Amino acid sequence: MSINDLWTTMHGMVFGFIFLLGFAGALVGVYMMKSEWLTTEGTNANVSRLRIFLWLLAIAVWLAVFSGTYIVYPWYRAAPPEGLTDLTNFPRFLLLANESTAFWHKFGMEWKEHVAFISPMAATVVAFVAQYYGAALARKPEIRRWVMIFFVVAFFAASIAGMFGAFITKAAPIR
Amino acid sequence: MTTAEINKPNGPVAAALLAGGIGSAVLGLATFGSEASEAIGASLNWYKPVGPLMGKSSLGIIAFFLFWAILNYIWKGKETNFTRVATIAMVLVVIGLILTFPPAWGILLGGE
Numbered sequence: 001m002s003i004n005d006l007w008t009t010m011h012g013m014v015f016g017f018i019f020l021l022g023f024a025g026a027l028v029g030v031y032m033m034k035s036e037w038l039t040t041e042g043t044n045a046n047v048s049r050l051r052i053f054l055w056l057l058a059i060a061v062w063l064a065v066f067s068g069t070y071i072v073y074p075w076y077r078a079a080p081p082e083g084l085t086d087l088t089n090f091p092r093f094l095l096l097a098n099e100s101t102a103f104w105h106k107f108g109m110e111w112k113e114h115v116a117f118i119s120p121m122a123a124t125v126v127a128f129v130a131q132y133y134g135a136a137l138a139r140k141p142e143i144r145r146w147v148m149i150f151f152v153v154a155f156f157a158a159s160i161a162g163m164f165g166a167f168i169t170k171a172a173p174i175r
Numbered sequence: 176m177t178t179a180e181i182n183k184p185n186g187p188v189a190a191a192l193l194a195g196g197i198g199s200a201v202l203g204l205a206t207f208g209s210e211a212s213e214a215i216g217a218s219l220n221w222y223k224p225v226g227p228l229m230g231k232s233s234l235g236i237i238a239f240f241l242f243w244a245i246l247n248y249i250w251k252g253k254e255t256n257f258t259r260v261a262t263i264a265m266v267l268v269v270i271g272l273i274l275t276f277p278p279a280w281g282i283l284l285g286g287e
Contacts, residue, residue: 069232074224107277114206114275117232118199118268121239125195129188136180143188146261150195153268 004174007071012165015064019123020162022057023155029053030130030148035138043135051134054127061158062120068165073113075174091172104171108164116161122154186250189260193246196267198239203274205231210280235271 001009029050032038038046080090087094095105129147130137137144209216209227219230273279 065232069225069228073228077226078224110277111275113228114202114231115272117202117235118271118275121195121198121236122268125191128191132188132191133183134180136183139181142257143185146192146257146265149265150192150268153272157272 002175004072004075007067008169008174011064011067011072012162012169015060015067016158016162016165018060019057019064019119019158020155022053022060023151023158026050026053026057026126027148027151027155030126030137030144030151033138033144034141038138040135043138047130047135047137051127051130054123054130058120058123058127061123061154064158064161065116065120068116068161069113072174076109089175091168091174094172095168101171104164104168108168112161112164112168115157117157119154119157119161122150122157126151126154184250184252184254185257186253186255187247189255189257190246190250191243192261192264193267194239194243196264196271197242198235199271200267200274201238201271202231202235203271205234207274207280207283211284 029046033043033046033050035043075091077092078090080087080093084090087097092105092109095101095109126147129143133140133143137147205215205219209219209231216227219227219234221233222229
């Protein structure tokens with residue numbers, strides 16, 4: 001495995017996947033924070049785990065966007081030397097060279113690279129709210145509802161990035 | 176859970192949500208601006224290997240943390256109209272989502 005493979009895997013399959021896989025559990029955790037469903041002991045135990053979980057997810061998605069932007073993306077968009085015909089090591093140019101694959105850059109990569117940044121901001125807001133209110137979040141149904149909406153937005157943005165990342169890596173892997 | 180915890184003012188939470196919306200909208204506006212004008216795109220090219228993406232994403236992140244700090248300072252210890260603030264925040268997030276969606280650039284730029 002090359003360094004490029006390693007970082008591409010870390011970006012998508014480690015940092016990105018931690019967030020995508022952890023989302024459902026954390027969303028259920030926030031949803032279940034209802035005072036009428038939980039005892040005080042249950043709420044306190046639940047919120048301690050939830051706080052840690054939400055901060056871990058927020059950190060994971062920040063790491064995913066930063067590793068993607070500053071480590072993997074420069075390899076993706078590197079320009080080939082003039083006259084080079086084998087574009088295998090230059091994914092962006094490889095995709096754009098063929099009409100049937102240009103879509104993956106013009107739509108997939110262009111969407112993915114931008115929308116992804118909404119995810120860590122939204123996930124950080126969610127983690128902060130859980131940190132701030134703690135167990136009292138169980139008595140704040142409206143705030144909990146908005147937190148879940150923000151969290152779904154974070155997941156939506158991350159899943160677009162993850163899905164197109166997987167497709168683009170299939171069409172033109174970074175080597 | 177104490178009464179003090181339950182009665183914590185919602186100002187800091189409203190500040191975080193609104194800052195998230197502002198960060199998303201600024202990201203979207205920078206992305207759209209970069210598509211609309213080559214000069215804006217060039218001005219956002221802060222680091223050549225990453226290209227304008229660095230400027231666009233950094234502006235969004237800076238706006239997020241900067242407005243979070245400012246709004247938190249203003250609303251610390253205060254109660255806000257949370258529904259209104261959260262609705263505005265969500266509208267801003269949707270603006271960010273629309274302006275980072277490539278087909279929207281063509282539509283907004285008149286089919287370019």
